[in-house]
Amino acid sequence: MNKLPTVLLVDDDQTTNYLNHLLLTRLGVADHILVAHDGREALDLLATRCAPSAAQCPCLLLLDVNMPGMNGIQFLEAYRQLPLPTEPAPVIMMLTTSLHPRDVQRVQQLGTVAGFVSKPLTAAKVHAILAEHF
Structure with missing residues (x-):
């Protein structure tokens, strides 16, 4: 499988973001891994990264449901x-x-x-997402 250009992790928990980033890096699934700590930060990243002049829009978003501020559904x-x-x-x-x-x-x-994935994210879950959607 080819690497994805960009993946965006959206989770308020720093440990979860760290572990998910580490997992995706070890699996070599993406050229770039972006991290947002809530829905608002994710929207700002998308507005910047997906602008026609930037053209680095994430092709996969892993979005937490429950976050303070702007949660996953509000996002x-x-x-x-x-x-x-x-x-x-x-x-x-x-x-x-x-x-x-x-x-x-x-x-x-x-x-x-596209679907729901239970935490924690694992290599098997990442491979299943990639096999189904990419």
Whole structure:
């Protein structure tokens, strides 16, 4: 499999970001791994990285559901409003420790998420995401 150009990790937990970054680096899945600590920071990164002149839009987003400030669902609501290139659309995977049925229903209504992955992220889960979506 070819390396992905850019992956964006969105999680408020620094340890989780560190471990996920380390895992993706060891697996060699991406040329660039970006990290955002909440939904607002992720939106700002996307607005900068996905601008036509930048052309470094992440092709995979690993998004935590529960974060202070702007959580994953609020991020998705705002993300849908961004004037980003639609092709190729980034694959967005929700990372979570537990799934509340209300959250799953809301995410499905938004229709922008490729799936859910339970934490912790593992090599097997990363390979499954890559095999299915890339």
